[in-house]
Amino acid sequence: MGAIKKMYGESITVVQLAYVRAAAHFGSFSQAALSLGVTQPALSVGIATLERTIGTQLFDRSPSGVAVTTLGRTILPHVLHMLGSVESIAHEIASARDSAPPLRVGVSPLLASSLIGRALEAASREQLGALVLREDNMVPLREALAQRELDVLFIPSVAPAGQFANRVLESEALHYLPSGAARGNGEAIEFSTLAAQALVLVGDACGLTTFTEALFTESNRPLSRYAGEADSYRTLQKWGELGLGGVLLPRSQFSPDARSQPVLREGTPLLISYEAVWNPHSPRSSTVVSLLDAMSD
Structure with missing residues (x-):
């Protein structure tokens, strides 16, 4: 304990760690602050203070948002684990006093x-x-x-x-939005026709890419990918509309005005559960x- 105090004092707080978790999740200090019910300056100062305390930068800042640095990605799992432990302590205390x-x-x-x-x-x-x-x-x-x-x-x-x-x-219908100007007309499309189209994908952290890859593998059809990778479902739709590739998503993840097309496999709606x-x-x-x-x- 003495070594920790000598190195860091007592300035690392749970609140600062919560700020880091939210900023890493949203890629934006303003959205992170909104999700936590604090002001953006308070969150920005909290993270900057933590970075000065540990002597390294956890986020790269840019006008479009923030990105976790290489060292930040190494530290983030420990931050999440510590917050999870603190939340578990809080949960156990609540359990003891609340039926x-x-x-x-x-x-x-x-x-x-x-x-x-x-x-x-x-x-x-x-x-x-x-x-x-x-x-x-x-x-x-x-x-x-x-x-x-x-x-x-x-x-x-x-x-x-x-x-x-x-x-x-529950299960939800998969929809497809064609690339670029060839906007969907809302009519159903057969899954077999998608093998000829490059798809824009997200990273596999959420499971959607694993599901998509399994669909193509089960159908013995090649999956053509756009070379880049989106980081959110909203970005997927925007990139699809810009012509970077087709987009395959559960219907609820498209904007309400998207003219996406239900996907069928041999005439049966394709679903994700x-x-x-x-x-x-x-x-x-x-x-x-x-x-x-x-x-x-």
Whole structure:
């Protein structure tokens, strides 16, 4: 402890770490501040103070936003782990004084907001307590579930559940937006025709690219990729409209005015499924099952 104080004093705070997590997630100090309910100057100063304390820069700043530095990417998993531990401590304290502690739900950014709405409504209707949501990508969510920092995950069904229990929640239609000026006309399109089109993809952290690759592999068709990589579903649509390639997404991730086309495979709508994943040995397992049962009513 003495060595830590000598090196860093006592100036590293949980709030600063929360600022770092939010800024890394949103790629923007202003959006991160908005999500945390603080002002942008407060968040910017907090991160800058932390960077001075540790003697290195965690973010590259630019007019278009911020990006995590190479060293920042190395440090970020430790930040997430520490915050998860702090949140777990807070959860345990709440559990000790509240007969109905919040259920901690990890959600994929790929999920439609309507599914989250169903969960909130079901928890309220059945008096299961509050739901505390945490949005993140697949690997951090699964790690948090394994470390019991989360009680249940709502994620796309793209990987085996392994040691965890799982239940399909719903399925959603996949839609396609052609590249550039050849805007979709809203009419259904056969999946087999997409092999001839280059697709713009996101990084595989959310599971969408794994799902897309599996579709082409199962159909014995080559997947043609745009050489670059988008970092959000909104960017995917914009790049598709700019002519960089076609876009394949769940319908809920396109803007309402996008003239995307439903995708069929041999005349049947192509769907992506979302599932709940939880630890059946967790003390909250019965509450999770009650929530899922209520969502299916």
